[in-house]
Structure formats: structure tokens, C-alpha cells
Amino acid sequence: MVLFLGRNEKQREAFVISLRRTVSESVALRRAKVQRGTYAGDLVSRFYDSLFRRSLELKSDYVKYFAGEYSTFDTYLRRQFLWAPEVTNQVTAVFDRSQAIFYFEPTYSFIDEEYGQSFIERVLGRNVTE
Amino acid sequence: MKIRSGFVTNSSSTSFLIISKDDLNKSDFFKLMGVSADSPIADLFSQLYRDVLDSSSVKIDFRVAPKDMPIERWFDRHRHGELSPRMWEKLREARKRGLKAYFGSLDSETSNIQTFFCTDSFEIESDKVYFNGLECVW
Numbered sequence: 001m002v003l004f005l006g007r008n009e010k011q012r013e014a015f016v017i018s019l020r021r022t023v024s025e026s027v028a029l030r031r032a033k034v035q036r037g038t039y040a041g042d043l044v045s046r047f048y049d050s051l052f053r054r055s056l057e058l059k060s061d062y063v064k065y066f067a068g069e070y071s072t073f074d075t076y077l078r079r080q081f082l083w084a085p086e087v088t089n090q091v092t093a094v095f096d097r098s099q100a101i102f103y104f105e106p107t108y109s110f111i112d113e114e115y116g117q118s119f120i121e122r123v124l125g126r127n128v129t130e
Numbered sequence: 131m132k133i134r135s136g137f138v139t140n141s142s143s144t145s146f147l148i149i150s151k152d153d154l155n156k157s158d159f160f161k162l163m164g165v166s167a168d169s170p171i172a173d174l175f176s177q178l179y180r181d182v183l184d185s186s187s188v189k190i191d192f193r194v195a196p197k198d199m200p201i202e203r204w205f206d207r208h209r210h211g212e213l214s215p216r217m218w219e220k221l222r223e224a225r226k227r228g229l230k231a232y233f234g235s236l237d238s239e240t241s242n243i244q245t246f247f248c249t250d251s252f253e254i255e256s257d258k259v260y261f262n263g264l265e266c267v268w
Contacts, residue, residue: 032171038164039254040175110174110246122170 001094001129002120004113005087012105013112016091017120018098018129022052032123044123047108055102059095098129144248145212146182148232149224149260154183162256177243185234190221193228201225205233216253217262236263 003016023031028048034040062076070076073095077088081103091101104120106112111119121128148154159179160167169175190204201221202210212235213221224231236248252263 033166033169034171035164039252040163040165040169040171044171108246109249110242112242115242119171119174125170 001090002117003087003090004117005083006113008105010105013116015104015106015116015120016058016087016101017051017104017124018091018094018101019124019127020097020099020129021127022100023124023127025049025052028123031125043108047111047123050107051102051104055104058091058101058103059098060100094129142238142248143235144238144263145214145217145233145235145265146185147213147217147220147260147262148182148186149220150230150232151258153230154232154259158256158258162254162259162261174243177241178247181236181240181244181247182232182234185236186232187235188231188233190224190231190233192225192230195225212265214262214265216264220260220262 001016001018005014005016008014025045025048026036029036029041029044032040032044034044036045058077059073062070062073066076066080070079072092074088074092077083077091078085083091094101106116110116150158152158156176156179157167160172160175163175163178165172165175188204188209195204201218205213213233217233221231236244238245238248247263250263251265252261254261
């Protein structure tokens, strides 16, 4: 699932991305069919880094730090992020099927509502939770 | 009355210079960028390829260009400031080697994809193509 959330309080566009399995950087580069060390390779590497290394992974954040405070993942999403039920319902629905669920603020300007969703799905491919 | 929320920035443009052995073609361009033609994100680079071709306002084939004509004459006087010392250096080298040069600018007021490349700063080279996109002015 790649869910576009719109602009957050910092006026940054944001997504929730759930993955059945996380992938290594090498796999992401191979899947994108770009060569490491080239312009396109660096572009995908920076995207990978911003998603997998610098985004908040909601599932582990909840399990490690908030499960004692909030009895359900849905409550955690509502109270911590003040997301509407139509958002939390969708994110909660993929909890069991996902190895990781990222809250992602893109660093590339072209990863927006129109093009961004399809770009993310194409780079991550079948690893995106349906 | 209009109310704009979020950041407001100036529009901008970025000069670029491409030097190529032959006419610039998509295959050499993709090789330079390091992306396969069947990549799931090939459209991003196809767009950039089209944008640089469409935005090349000065095209010089140094194989047939008059040898005694100063390179500066290819550019309007007001354009001179858009070329960095590095670009002039590469143009002089291209003339010596009889290569082709494409100069133009990308504009942040077009597509999101062009805006992105307009804000990125890079210099890359393969055995056939040199691409100077260093003049990011954001």
C-alpha cells in the first residue's frame, strides 16, 4: 500500500508505505535497473536511504515504544499522529501482512501525489503490501 | 483574493551544457545516466532527455563550424554570464576535438520532473557524452 496523506503540518507531502518485505539497497537498484555509481544509481540510492534509513517505521515504533501505552496500533496512529479514521483504518488493515510500514516524507520534488505514488510502486514492486 | 499556504519560492532556471561525439541520442543518454531502457523508472529519464533536446537553444557542430570563429560568438552577449568557466573550458575542448555541443536551460516552471532536475547539481561523463548541470542557481 502506498497511501498519499497530503501535506503535513510542516507543509511537506507525506505517504504511508507498507511493505510485505523490506529490500536491500542492492535489490532496489537491481529492480530499478540502474547502475550503482551513476547518476540514476545515486538517485535511487538517495531515495532508498530516505525511505529505509531516515523514515519512521511505524510498526516497530509501535511495538517497541508504544504498545504499553496504546492497546492497539490504530489507537497509536490516531493519538500520535492525529490521523483520521479513514487513514488509520487503511494502515491498520495491512499491519499483519506487512514487515514494515513507513511514514515517508519524500526528499525529491517529483515524488508528489500524481507521479510519486507510481514511482514508489515501480521501484519497490511486489514488495508493496496489497 | 488568493491565499497561498506553504512555502513560496522564486521560479528559476538552470543552464546546462552537453558535449557529444555524435548527435545526442537516447541510447547514449541513458548509458550516461546509468539507466536501462526497460527500467521501471525510464520515463523519468526519457522526460529529461526530451527536455534537454527541446531546451537546447544553441547547438554547435564543431566539425563543420568555422575554425576561426570565437566560441563566444555562438552565444548572445547576454548569455555569456550563463556559462561557467568550466563550460567555456569544455567548449574549447569540444572545438579542438570536433565534437557537438548543446547548450540551453531547464525551467522550474514546467513539469515537476524538469523542476527536480533544475534544482539538482551534477556533472557526469561517459565515453561518448558529457553533461554539465552544475549551474543550479537555487
